[in-house]
Amino acid sequence: MKIIDVKTTPLLVPYTRPYYWAQGVINGATVVLVEVHTDEGVVGYGESIGSPSPTSIAAYIQEAAKTCIGHNPFANARLMADAYQRLFQGLGTCSSPRFAGQVLAGLEMALWDVMGKATGQPVHALLGGAVRDEIHYFGFAQGESARDVAADATHLVEDGFDVIYFKVGRGDSLDLDTAKAVRDAIGPDIRMRVDPNEHWTPVQLARMARRLLPLDVEVIEQPTHCESISALAQVQRTSPIPISADQSVFTPFDAFDVCRQQAADMIVVGLHETGGLTRMSKVAHIAEAAGINVCLHGLYETGITTAASNQIAATIPNLDDANQHMTRFLEWDLVASPDLTPKNGSLPVLKAPGLGFEIDWAAVERSKQAFSQATQRL
Numbered sequence: 001m002k003i004i005d006v007k008t009t010p011l012l013v014p015y016t017r018p019y020y021w022a023q024g025v026i027n028g029a030t031v032v033l034v035e036v037h038t039d040e041g042v043v044g045y046g047e048s049i050g051s052p053s054p055t056s057i058a059a060y061i062q063e064a065a066k067t068c069i070g071h072n073p074f075a076n077a078r079l080m081a082d083a084y085q086r087l088f089q090g091l092g093t094c095s096s097p098r099f100a101g102q103v104l105a106g107l108e109m110a111l112w113d114v115m116g117k118a119t120g121q122p123v124h125a126l127l128g129g130a131v132r133d134e135i136h137y138f139g140f141a142q143g144e145s146a147r148d149v150a151a152d153a154t155h156l157v158e159d160g161f162d163v164i165y166f167k168v169g170r171g172d173s174l175d176l177d178t179a180k181a182v183r184d185a186i187g188p189d190i191r192m193r194v195d196p197n198e199h200w201t202p203v204q205l206a207r208m209a210r211r212l213l214p215l216d217v218e219v220i221e222q223p224t225h226c227e228s229i230s231a232l233a234q235v236q237r238t239s240p241i242p243i244s245a246d247q248s249v250f251t252p253f254d255a256f257d258v259c260r261q262q263a264a265d266m267i268v269v270g271l272h273e274t275g276g277l278t279r280m281s282k283v284a285h286i287a288e289a290a291g292i293n294v295c296l297h298g299l300y301e302t303g304i305t306t307a308a309s310n311q312i313a314a315t316i317p318n319l320d321d322a323n324q325h326m327t328r329f330l331e332w333d334l335v336a337s338p339d340l341t342p343k344n345g346s347l348p349v350l351k352a353p354g355l356g357f358e359i360d361w362a363a364v365e366r367s368k369q370a371f372s373q374a375t376q377r378l
């Protein structure tokens with residue numbers, strides 16, 4: 001089997017409402033749909049995150065695709081290593097391991113989709129097999145005000161989620177008001193996690209952790225600047241609330257450093273950081289050897305990433321019991337089936353061949369037009 005073509009299509013899926021976090025406001029998921037076509041008619045699908053410019057990301061994926069055309073898709077790991085070396089090491093000035101992960105993730109996912117479809121197996125079966133039947137997610141409460149976030153948290157608990165996560169790092173007073181409002185809304189038995197997205201200094205973390213502790217916050221995610229693992233280690237040693245690393249871990253090398261320095265109690269990481277399923281698995285193994293859990297990260301993504309993440313998550317023994325899920329913010333999904341809405345906070349491990357989903361081509365067309373209209377407005 002040979003790869004004969006790689007297609008890249010920039011898409012925009014609007015959000016149903018603005019998404020508020022410490023770094024600003026997001027209004028939709030901008031992604032690049034990646035299609036890997038083979039000479040045997042098998043087609044695999046994946047997606048890369050399109051920020052800051054989907055057109056540029058698509059151009060980088062096309063550069064990486066040159067390494068794949070004419071080769072067997074089952075040489076996935078070698079093709080991705082070659083693409084990484086050629087684009088991000090061999091050319092010197094492009095040495096950007098984190099950006100490489102974002103670019104290559106969609107292509108790597110699509111290769112796995114081809115491999116699964118060609119063998120009639122779900123991808124997790126090719127990765128050593130599932131060690132679980134379900135993936136559990138937290139309810140991601142969103143909103144501009146404390147009241148909005150608390151109201152959203154109430155709906156999520158009614159839908160069966162038993163862990164609520166929300167964004168902080170938007171100002172101490174708003175953060176504390178939000179945490180109190182959410183705790184009041186969800187009651188004492190629901191677990192609660194907060195994410196300041198790198199917006200707290202060690203001093204601010206100390207102050208906020210003291211105030212959040214009585215509200216029974218179980219994890220503070222990536223409080224300090226992502227580029228300083230030592231700052232994360234510093235707050236991890238002193239915080240009365242467990243700390244997780246998110247933006248500090250993209251590569252297996254980052255994971256090793258975080259684990260070696262005992263800088264986090266958990267690693268939050270996803271396919272768009274690691275560059276796909278193979279390197280996600282490596283990060284999970286390093287965390288497993290350090291005795292800590294991995295929590296699936298979510299970005300401005302569609303159900304394509306949810307399905308691909310589901311496949312790798314199925315194989316990770318040290319997967320956390322509260323992972324991130326992002327499709328609830330989308331006005332429409334690119335996945336026609338299966339339904340990726342968690343029931344009681346869980347999704348089953350997907351069993352269909354490949355990554356386990358069917359594309360909604362009418363939704364792809366709508367997303368193509370939405371991207372084109374947004375580009376014309378700029």
Ligand SMILES: [Mg+2]
Binds near residue numbers: 195222247268
């Ligand atoms: Mg985070």
